[in-house]
Amino acid sequence: MWPPWICSWILARFISIWPTNAVTSWPCAECGVASKPYDHQRERQWRHLDTCQYRTILHAEPPRSQCPTHGVRVVKLPWAEPSSRFTALFEGLAISWLKTASQKAVAEQLGLSWDEIHAIMDRAVQRGLKRRQAEPIPRLGVDEKAFRKGQKYLTIVNDLTRKRVLYVAEDRKQASLDSFWQTLTEPQLKGIEAVAMDMWDPYVDSVRAHVKDADEKIVFDKFHVAQHLSQAVDGVRRKENKELRAKGDDRLVGTRYDWLQNPTNMDAEDRREFAALRDSELKTARAWALKETAMGLYSYTYEGPARKYFQRWHNWAVRSRLAPMKEVAGMLKRRFDNIITYLKHRITNAASESINSKIQWVKYTARGFRTKQNFINAIYFHCGGLDLAPAATK
Ligand SMILES: [Zn+2]
Numbered sequence: 261m262w263p264p265w266i267c268s269w270i271l272a273r274f275i276s277i278w279p280t281n282a283v284t285s286w287p288c289a290e291c292g293v294a295s296k297p298y299d300h301q302r303e304r305q306w307r308h309l310d311t312c313q314y315r316t317i318l319h320a321e322p323p324r325s326q327c328p329t330h331g332v333r334v335v336k337l338p339w340a341e342p343s344s345r346f347t348a349l350f351e352g353l354a355i356s357w358l359k360t361a362s363q364k365a366v367a368e369q370l371g372l373s374w375d376e377i378h379a380i381m382d383r384a385v386q387r388g389l390k391r392r393q394a395e396p397i398p399r400l401g402v403d404e405k406a407f408r409k410g411q412k413y414l415t416i417v418n419d420l421t422r423k424r425v426l427y428v429a430e431d432r433k434q435a436s437l438d439s440f441w442q443t444l445t446e447p448q449l450k451g452i453e454a455v456a457m458d459m460w461d462p463y464v465d466s467v468r469a470h471v472k473d474a475d476e477k478i479v480f481d482k483f484h485v486a487q488h489l490s491q492a493v494d495g496v497r498r499k500e501n502k503e504l505r506a507k508g509d510d511r512l513v514g515t516r517y518d519w520l521q522n523p524t525n526m527d528a529e530d531r532r533e534f535a536a537l538r539d540s541e542l543k544t545a546r547a548w549a550l551k552e553t554a555m556g557l558y559s560y561t562y563e564g565p566a567r568k569y570f571q572r573w574h575n576w577a578v579r580s581r582l583a584p585m586k587e588v589a590g591m592l593k594r595r596f597d598n599i600i601t602y603l604k605h606r607i608t609n610a611a612s613e614s615i616n617s618k619i620q621w622v623k624y625t626a627r628g629f630r631t632k633q634n635f636i637n638a639i640y641f642h643c644g645g646l647d648l649a650p651a652a653t654k
Contacts, residue, residue: 286335288327289342295325298332306340308347315371318347341383341650345376348652354380355648358641362625378634385637388646394445397426399605401481401612402457402467404432405619407632414636415440415463416619418612420456424645425615428636437466453477454605456612458484459595478598481609482558485599488588489551490520495584496547511537512544519548543582550577550585554592563603570596618643 285294300321308316322334339347346354357366358381367377399420404413415436417427427443429436441449452471456479457463468474497519501512518526518534526534538545554573560566570592577589592599602608622638640646 283323286323286325288325288330289333289336290330291327293327293329295327295333298324298326300324301334306345306347307350308339309349309353338652340652341387344379344383344650346380348650351380351383351650355384355650363638364625374630378637381634381637381641383650384648385640385644385646387650388644388648389640391647394448395422396451397421397444397448398451398453399607400426400452400455401607401609402437402455402463403609403612403616404458404460405616407635412632414632414639416612416615416639418609418615419645420607420612422645423612423614425639425643428639430632430636432460432462434462434466434469437463438470441466441470454479454601454607456481456605456607456609458609459488459591459598464598475597476601477605479601479605479607480595480598482602483608483610485592486551486555488591489554492584492588493519493544493547493551496582497544500543511540512542515544519544546580547582547585550580550582550589557599558602560603563600566600566603567596570600615643 283297286297287293288295300323303319303321306318306320308318310316318339320337322337324332324334326332334342336342339349341348341351344351354366354370354372354377357369358377361369363374363377366372367374372380397419401418401420403416403418405416406413412430413432415427415429415432416425417429417437417440418424419426427440429439449471454477455467455471455474457467459480464474464478467478471477494516497512497516504510504512515534515537518530518537523531523534523538538548550573553576554570557566557570557573560569574589574593577585580586619639619642622642623635641648
């Protein structure tokens with residue numbers, strides 16, 4: 261067997277027979293203008309794809325040219341991206357593995373450090389973002405994601421049409437979303453038809469400040485509306501459960517999830533038991549009926565009848581003598597103009613669900629993130645729909 265250095269030596273020879281002396285001009289790496297050769301850098305090394313299972317290192321002294329405009333620059337190398345210590349083919353291989361395996365597995369298989377993995381991903385994402393075209397993005401979803409449990413948030417903007425992450429920003433302030441609009445072209449901004457989001461004022465303010473006719477385009481997410489209603493039902497249940505237990509009645513004990521889930525998902529016996537509860541005189545049963553009725557709003561086609569339906573529901577809720585239901589009814593009424601926009605646009609953040617589950621996977625397979633920037637890069641890498649391959653591999 262050949263010792264590993266032989267491959268390295270052969271490549272070094274190969275590079276050194278490059279006709280550097282015969283070259284009278286190099287295109288400037290910046291502007292492409294033919295420039296005079298200046299000198300050569302000191303020898304640099306790039307890790308290449310293994311040759312016959314041996315680690316293979318490419319050695320070269322890259323030429324530098326002197327451009328009249330940009331001065332002395334290293335010429336564009338055909339085998340590697342600037343500032344990478346890997347050849348483009350090696351980097352391409354690492355990228356294709358990183359798409360399907362965990363960072364840890366790829367690091368181990370290829371003998372790379374965390375920093376090297378993160379640098380490869382960072383370059384890939386920067387390339388991909390630069391290559392992005394300014395396609396129309398008519399339907400957007402704005403979502404928030406906790407970085408670590410109980411820790412800071414990220415704001416994530418999804419393209420609901422192409423099911424990809426367009427933008428990730430730190431925090432969930434107005435400024436977090438404001439920075440997104442600046443990445444768009446004027447026609448992209450004008451082409452926005454609808455934006456799904458939670459009832460979160462900083463996001464509302466940001467859309468209003470940047471998108472024309474924002475109030476007709478903001479759609480509060482149907483599942484967040486359902487979530488607010490469910491929380492109210494649960495508030496009623498907790499209070500009532502306490503009162504009942506004081507009297508020795510434990511009908512509501514352990515029923516929390518029964519009130520939250522769809523009865524069609526229950527097995528036959530649970531469904532029978534739940535039906536008895538639901539049809540009882542309990543306050544929780546009334547709260548549950550209010551919630552289910554409220555969601556009936558979403559089966560409407562036209563706005564006029566839907567508004568009437570909601571008004572009747574609201575009257576019922578405020579007369580229910582159930583404080584949490586009254587409260588949520590008030591909130592939904594205040595927000596109603598951007599709940600009813602659903603009938604026109606028919607969007608929810610559920611379209612972002614496939615993206616969200618992918619982000620969960622990203623989180624799971626990259627427990628070594630250490631920095632938020634690495635997590636952000638990993639989201640773009642896996643969910644951005646980006647063209648990540650190094651140019652030299654194409
Ligand atoms: Zn130049």
